[in-house]
Structure formats: C-alpha cells, structure tokens
Amino acid sequence: MRLALGQINSLVGDLKGNSHKILTVCKEVAQKEVDLLITPELSLWGYPPRDLLLDPALVYYQWTILNKMVGSIEKDCPNLSVLVGVAEPTPDCQIPKLFNAIALVQRKGWRIIARKQLLPTYDVFDEKRYFRPAENSGILDIEINSKPWRIGLTICEDLWVEEKLQGQRVEGADPLSDLREKGIDLLINMSASPFSLKKKSLRKELAVKASQRLKCPVIYVNQVGGNDELVFDGASFAIDQKGELSLELPRYKEHIDIWEPGRTYKIPPSLTKEREEEMLMNTLVLGVKDYAEKCDFKSVLLGLSGGIDSALVAVIATAALGAANVHGVLMPSPWSSNNSLTDALNLAKRLGIQTNTIPISSLMNAYDTELKEVFGESPKDVTAENLQARIRGTLLMAIANQQQHLLLSTGNKSELAVGYCTLYGDMNGGVSVIGDLYKTSVFNLCDWLDSKAADNCKESLGLPKQKELIGVSIRTKPPSAELRPGQLDSDSLPEYKVLDPILKALIEDRINPIELIKSGFDSEVVQRIQLLLKQSEFKRRQAPPVFKVSNQAFGSGWRVPIAASYSRLLKNESNV
Structure with missing residues (x-):
C-alpha cells in the first residue's frame, strides 16, 4: 500500500478552489501509483470556516463539488481513493446541524466514512457552535493490491486524549479505546492544528502513544498556511509500528510525500533541530504572506520609527513579500531623535525597502491651535502624546487607502497587555504582526536574527546576507516611544525583564495575582500590572487580528469582559 500525505494550504470557504487543489495533488500522486491520498481536516473548506458553516447554500454546494471530484478522479486517476474533510448535515433539525466529517472519494462515488468525536471549545476553538459530536470511531475497510486493510480514522482532537501528556483533555469518550477493540492495521489522523511553540513535540508524543496503544502505524496529516490570526505549520508525519x-x-x-508500511525513511536534520527563534520567524513570515495574499493585497505599509518593534516587522514583511512590496513611512515629530531617523533609514537601506518621510510638526501645531479653542490651553500630557500617535495613524491609513497597501501594526504583546498603545494611532492596521510576542521576546528574536545562527534561516527566506539586518544601534537602544524629550518606556512601565514574566503568568499560565505575590513578586507591581491589564481590555477589543504563536494570544481565544470588577477583588484579597 502506498499512501500520500497531502499537506495543503486551503483558502477558507473556497470550496471550488480547494477541490481543484486536491485534484491537482490527485493527478500528481496517481502517477506515482499511490493508492490513498490523505488531506487535512475540513480540507474542502479550509480551517476554521467559522460562521460560513451557518450558510445552508454553501453547505449543500459541497455535494456538487464532491460529485465533480468523483468525475475528475474517474477520468484522471481511477485507481486512487481520497480522504477529504467535509461538513456533513445532520438528518434532523436540532442544533448544531453538522458533523465534522471525512468523505471517501473514489471513481465509483463518495461517501461519509468518519465523524469527529471530540470537539474543542477552548482557546481559539469553538466547534460545538457548529458541529455535533459523533458517537463512534470511523473505520475504512479497503482492499489494496488484493490485501484487506482496516484503517482507523480520527480527526484532530480525537488524537488528543492523553491527560498525562497534555495536562487536560476535552470531555468525551476515548476514540482510541474504541479503535483498539476493532483491531485496526493503521491509524490516520486528519488535522488542522495551529502553530504554537509547544505543539511540535507534543503532537508526536501523542501519535507515539497512539501507536503503542493500537499496535499499528499512525499517519498524521496537518493543514499548512495562514488563515486570519491562525498560522498552521504543517509538519505532517508518520509513526511506524514500533512507535518511531x-x-x-x-x-x-505545501508538500506531498509518500509513505509505505515497513519502508525506512531518512529524516533531514533541519526538521528536527529547528530553534525556537527560527520557528517564530518562519511562522510570522507565513502569517504575513498568506494574510496579504488571501485578502488580495500585493504590498504592505508600516511606520518606521527607528525602534526595535517596527524594525522586526519590516524584516518579517520583507521575507514574506519581497523588498519591492514593503513600504516604510518615517514621521518625525519635534521629539524624535536624530538617531531614530538615521536608524530607520539605515534599516530600510539594509532591507532594500522604499521609504517616505513626512514630518508631523506642522500637523501637531494645527491640532494645538484648534484644540486650544476648546481646552483654553494647548493639549498636554497624555492628550498631547496620543495626538502624535493619532496623527501618524491617520497618515498611514490615508497612504494605505490611496495606494492599496495592507497596513501592518507593529505593537508587541507587552504593550497590548498594559495598554501602552494608542487607539486610532499606533494600533491602526489590518493585522498585528508581533502582537503575540512580549518585548523581551522581540529583543531575543532580533538578537538571533543578527547572529550567525540565523544565517541559514535568512537565506531560506530570501533576506539579505548581511551579518546584521536589525542593527546594533536599534537592538541596544533603551525602548522609547519618544512621546516627549528624553522619554523612555521605563518612565511609565516596569523594566520589561520585570514586566514580561508577570504578564506571561497572568495571561498564559492563568496564575492568580495573589499566588504571584506569595511566590515573591512585588505586591505593588503585580497589582498595578493586573489593573493595567484589566483597564486595557477595551483597547484590545478594537485591535487588529494578532498572529497567534503562544498558547494564549489576544484575539478569538481571549474572551475577557470589558466591564468587570475582578481587579478590585484582587486589591481587597491582597490586603487580608
């Protein structure tokens, strides 16, 4: 038996286009005498389709698409069978009205052969809004080259059943226990599992455990590509009967490869030795590339301040779209230092991207004049500081509109967490590139990018071969938004090396602030950060989508109410 792992990049909702992509792969693997092609979860729809699944016309249109696929397979590759991820309507009127299912498509027709049992509703997932859980595991009995095969079929979360490995799991039956009783020869898992740093090893550990429990090989096929704020890294694999x-x-x-039982394959070292920084870089580059392409943008725009955040976003954008399609705008105010302008221009020169410079002093003066009539004095303090950001944000949006660029927001996770950002100013943008990277992570990633260790990654991404891209001047300067003469981020916030561990504990680890204080963190600092995190929720609700790279990003997986009183409870409890 020859199986093809079809790691494809689907466009959400494009049933016709996705079917054409699958059929193209069918023709390719048929020439290599493949018997069965495996595609990712919901491969006909792209994942996650979200409320597109609530459109009955779109749901039933997939039957037309599947029928056409049957005709194409009969004509071009009659000996091939294909596993396709579909949304299957239920036979009654109860809600949810769909199953997350697998269809077997062959020259003789197509049929549903498996349905997903465990439906995740944590973090970014909301499958119970759309799907009903299946009661049984799927089995495919198929004869290939005169030999019968019994293949167990699972969909993504159905493999995630090892509480000791995961620390938790979705409530429901264990699909693997059901399959163990049915004596299968092979387990297939069709997945759409977004990237996060901890998933790479965990996926394999789960598959190895499944192989040991079922005493059979495991094939894991994952979606690849960016869809909105989620980036899918692919990394499909096969585990043999020995659990290796x-x-x-x-x-x-996108990649297609062929697996045969009992055959030994050589795993390239580059796939097993990828550093954390390299994974982050590649994920964010893929996110920008696909977000722009799938939203029909040919070019991107960003504000270049001479700071480290905009520098990193510029490098990522250049790797994603090429220097000719990246445009930077410098907008110096009276408080901008000469070093900032020089650093921004030197960065642009190293990357080969285009820039424009628009001084904003006259615009600031115009605002001061007009608002003095209302205030009785010139804008001051945070009002004046925010006006700078909003003037810049307005200019960037005007250029993006006029020249049809995608505007990239350059804020980091630390700033989003504590509200050190301005609505309708530096938060403007179509997507937030590094909004899931803490400031310390930004510094670490930039230090790595400018080191020899990143040479192979930079070459693979088509970035300039210069030793330094970010530049030592940008990497070593004290962080500042240059809101006033001599201003530093540390004037308003704790040092990032103090701030970021507390933020990670509160946001990703969900540790109670009281426990943080008991563990040794400064009480006043923790309470202040918790209050800022709470007070800034309204800003994050209006922020652009953030590419998710951590276990808990701001976005669809973060559902904290704006009007809430938990910060007052913290204050009262900590004084007990």
Whole structure:
C-alpha cells in the first residue's frame, strides 16, 4: 500500500478552489501509483470556516463539488481513493446541524466514512457552535493490491486524549479505546492544528502513544498556511509500528510525500533541530504572506520609527513579500531623535525597502491651535502624546487607502497587555504582526536574527546576507516611544525583564495575582500590572487580528469582559 500525505494550504470557504487543489495533488500522486491520498481536516473548506458553516447554500454546494471530484478522479486517476474533510448535515433539525466529517472519494462515488468525536471549545476553538459530536470511531475497510486493510480514522482532537501528556483533555469518550477493540492495521489522523511553540513535540508524543496503544502505524496529516490570526505549520508525519518517527514533511509550506508500511525513511536534520527563534520567524513570515495574499493585497505599509518593534516587522514583511512590496513611512515629530531617523533609514537601506518621510510638526501645531479653542490651553500630557500617535495613524491609513497597501501594526504583546498603545494611532492596521510576542521576546528574536545562527534561516527566506539586518544601534537602544524629550518606556512601565514574566503568568499560565505575590513578586507591581491589564481590555477589543504563536494570544481565544470588577477583588484579597 502506498499512501500520500497531502499537506495543503486551503483558502477558507473556497470550496471550488480547494477541490481543484486536491485534484491537482490527485493527478500528481496517481502517477506515482499511490493508492490513498490523505488531506487535512475540513480540507474542502479550509480551517476554521467559522460562521460560513451557518450558510445552508454553501453547505449543500459541497455535494456538487464532491460529485465533480468523483468525475475528475474517474477520468484522471481511477485507481486512487481520497480522504477529504467535509461538513456533513445532520438528518434532523436540532442544533448544531453538522458533523465534522471525512468523505471517501473514489471513481465509483463518495461517501461519509468518519465523524469527529471530540470537539474543542477552548482557546481559539469553538466547534460545538457548529458541529455535533459523533458517537463512534470511523473505520475504512479497503482492499489494496488484493490485501484487506482496516484503517482507523480520527480527526484532530480525537488524537488528543492523553491527560498525562497534555495536562487536560476535552470531555468525551476515548476514540482510541474504541479503535483498539476493532483491531485496526493503521491509524490516520486528519488535522488542522495551529502553530504554537509547544505543539511540535507534543503532537508526536501523542501519535507515539497512539501507536503503542493500537499496535499499528499512525499517519498524521496537518493543514499548512495562514488563515486570519491562525498560522498552521504543517509538519505532517508518520509513526511506524514500533512507535518511531518514519517520515516527516517540511514545515510552513505545501508538500506531498509518500509513505509505505515497513519502508525506512531518512529524516533531514533541519526538521528536527529547528530553534525556537527560527520557528517564530518562519511562522510570522507565513502569517504575513498568506494574510496579504488571501485578502488580495500585493504590498504592505508600516511606520518606521527607528525602534526595535517596527524594525522586526519590516524584516518579517520583507521575507514574506519581497523588498519591492514593503513600504516604510518615517514621521518625525519635534521629539524624535536624530538617531531614530538615521536608524530607520539605515534599516530600510539594509532591507532594500522604499521609504517616505513626512514630518508631523506642522500637523501637531494645527491640532494645538484648534484644540486650544476648546481646552483654553494647548493639549498636554497624555492628550498631547496620543495626538502624535493619532496623527501618524491617520497618515498611514490615508497612504494605505490611496495606494492599496495592507497596513501592518507593529505593537508587541507587552504593550497590548498594559495598554501602552494608542487607539486610532499606533494600533491602526489590518493585522498585528508581533502582537503575540512580549518585548523581551522581540529583543531575543532580533538578537538571533543578527547572529550567525540565523544565517541559514535568512537565506531560506530570501533576506539579505548581511551579518546584521536589525542593527546594533536599534537592538541596544533603551525602548522609547519618544512621546516627549528624553522619554523612555521605563518612565511609565516596569523594566520589561520585570514586566514580561508577570504578564506571561497572568495571561498564559492563568496564575492568580495573589499566588504571584506569595511566590515573591512585588505586591505593588503585580497589582498595578493586573489593573493595567484589566483597564486595557477595551483597547484590545478594537485591535487588529494578532498572529497567534503562544498558547494564549489576544484575539478569538481571549474572551475577557470589558466591564468587570475582578481587579478590585484582587486589591481587597491582597490586603487580608
């Protein structure tokens, strides 16, 4: 038996286009005498389709698409069978009205052969809004080359059942226990699992455990590509009957590979030795590339301040779209230092991107004049500081509109967390590129980018071969928004090396502030950060989508109310 792992990049909702992509792969693998092609979860829809699934016309249109696929397979590759991820309507009127299902498509027709049992509703997932859980595991009995095969079929979360490995799991039956009783020869898992730093090893550990429990090989096929704020890294693989890795596909790109039982494969070292910084860089580059392409943008725009955040976003954008399609705008105010302008221009020169410079002093003066009539004095303090950001944000949006660029927001996670950002100013943008990277992570990633260790990654991304891209001047200067003469971020916030561990504990680890204080963190600092986190929720609700790279990003997986009183409870409890 020859199986093809079809790691494809689907466009959400494009049933016709996605079917054409699958059929193109069918023709390719048929020439290599493949018997069964495996595609990712909901491959006909792209994941996650979200409320597109609530459109009955779109749901039933997929039957037309599947029928056309049957005709194409009969004509071009009659000996091939294909596993396609679909949304299957239920036979009654109860809600949810769909199953997350797998269809077997062959020259003789198509049929539903499996349905997802465990439906995640944590973090970014909301599958119970759309799908009903299946009661049984799927089995495919198929004869290939005169030999019968019994193949167990699972969909993504159905494999995530090891509480000791995961620390938790979705409530419901264990699909693997059901399959163990049915004596399968092979387990297939069709997935759409977004990237996060901890998932790479965990996916394989779960598959190895499944192989040991079922005493059979495991094939894991994952979606690749960016869809809104989620980036899927692919990294599909096969585990043999001994529980050892026998095949692994490249990350971050579409790829097709063939697996045969009992065959030994050589795993390239580059797939197993990828550093954390390299994974982050490749994920964010893929996110920008696909977000722009799938939203029909040919070019991107960003404000270049001479700071480290905008510098990193500029490098990521250049790797994603090429220097010719990245445009930077410098907008110096009376408080901008000469070093900032020089650093921004030197960065642009190293990357080869285009820039324009628009001084904003006259615009600031105009605002001061007009608002003095209302205030009785010139704007001051935070009002004046925010006006700078809003003037810049307005200019960037005007250029993006006029020249049809995608505006990239350059704020980091630390700033979003504590509200050190301005609505309708530096928060403007179509997508937030590094909004899930803490400031300390930004510094670490930039230090790595400018080191020899990043040479291979930079070359693979088509970035300039210069030793330094970010530049030592940008990497070593004290962080500042230059809101007033001599202003530093540390005037308003704790040092980032103090701030970021507390933020990670509160946001990602969900540790109670009281426990943080008991563990040794300064009480006043923790309470202040918790209050800022709470008070800034209204800003984050209006922020652009943030590419998710951590276990808890701001966005669809963060659902904290704006009007809430938990910060007052913290204050009262900590004084007991």
